[in-house]
Amino acid sequence: MSGLVRSVRPPEFAGVTFHEVMAKSALNKVPGSNYGFGWTINPYRGCTHACVYCFARPTHNYLDLDAGDDFDRQIIVKANIVEVLRRELGRASWNGDPVALGTNTDPYQRAEGRYALMPGILRALADSGTPISILTKGTLLRRDLDLLAELSTRTTVDIAMSIAIFDDDLQQSVEPGTPSTAARLATVAAARDRGLDCTVFMMPVLPFLTDTRDHLDTAMAMISASGARRVLHSTLYLKPGTREWYFAWLEHAHPDLVARYRALYANGVNAPKDYQAWLGRKVAVARRAHGLDTGATDPYTGAIFSRAARRPLQAAEPTLF
Numbered sequence: 001m002s003g004l005v006r007s008v009r010p011p012e013f014a015g016v017t018f019h020e021v022m023a024k025s026a027l028n029k030v031p032g033s034n035y036g037f038g039w040t041i042n043p044y045r046g047c048t049h050a051c052v053y054c055f056a057r058p059t060h061n062y063l064d065l066d067a068g069d070d071f072d073r074q075i076i077v078k079a080n081i082v083e084v085l086r087r088e089l090g091r092a093s094w095n096g097d098p099v100a101l102g103t104n105t106d107p108y109q110r111a112e113g114r115y116a117l118m119p120g121i122l123r124a125l126a127d128s129g130t131p132i133s134i135l136t137k138g139t140l141l142r143r144d145l146d147l148l149a150e151l152s153t154r155t156t157v158d159i160a161m162s163i164a165i166f167d168d169d170l171q172q173s174v175e176p177g178t179p180s181t182a183a184r185l186a187t188v189a190a191a192r193d194r195g196l197d198c199t200v201f202m203m204p205v206l207p208f209l210t211d212t213r214d215h216l217d218t219a220m221a222m223i224s225a226s227g228a229r230r231v232l233h234s235t236l237y238l239k240p241g242t243r244e245w246y247f248a249w250l251e252h253a254h255p256d257l258v259a260r261y262r263a264l265y266a267n268g269v270n271a272p273k274d275y276q277a278w279l280g281r282k283v284a285v286a287r288r289a290h291g292l293d294t295g296a297t298d299p300y301t302g303a304i305f306s307r308a309a310r311r312p313l314q315a316a317e318p319t320l321f
Helices: 057-063 069-073 081-089 111-115 118-127 139-151 168-174 181-193 213-226 242-253 255-264 273-289
Strands: 004-008 017-021 039-041 074-078 099-101 132-136 157-162 198-205 231-235
Touching: 017 111, 057 069, 057 074, 057 242, 069 074, 074 111, 081 118, 099 118, 118 132, 118 139, 132 139, 139 157, 139 181, 157 181, 168 242, 181 198, 181 213, 198 213, 198 273, 213 273, 231 273, 242 255
Parallel strands: 017 074, 039 099, 099 132, 132 157, 157 198, 198 231
Antiparallel strands: 004 017
């Protein structure tokens, strides 16, 4: 493992190993991106949220680790990322394009409670005048809300909370390492109390599980009550590496749905466009019924589109494919 300093297994993180590495770079340019967006920072690789649908699972294969259990339990920590980031932001070539956090693995996963890398990252970005966008499932975001409110007076700060499931039993089965839906909604409310907008990402919607009219209506009602103004959604995306792990969960938890999923995803990583359009109409009806708007994502990183981006996008359609 390149740059490895040590591997530790803290007793308070049962079954999890942290591999502390010295990173060579902090800022990542997404291939093919331009127009002032497409930069990301990932202080961690792997994620203890353990979401069975996580699209980032296959990235662990590049480390000779598997996309299943290793992704959930073998966490790479870029211990020197703040120092490296300040050096990169200080270069004459850096022109202050928006930077997204949470595009691959969650910067506010449980590891952040141990390593506390995010405050230094956020301060470094703000000190250089760089706009910040954050996408997270982690309620540890609340620790940094006062800091983010202060930094928002110096640079653009955009926040989004990922909440895909509004059924407690299903949420704990699909996302066993995440905070509860109620805790995440409370974090949205806490952000709003500090004057920070917080968009909700209802991503992904799970076919035959969270795409019912009742589930969508419940979700939008709870999101509206939290004080959020905007909701974005996406359909489930099953690329190789994620697909096998998701189907393994499905065969255990919902074997009656396996055949329907195999038919729905028979021709690729996405559900058919007619399903996507059908879902988009249902989401739009539920969203509008509760007075919620939609928005746009960065087309390269998948994070919330920064208000500071240099190339404006048209308003998003009711669905995001």
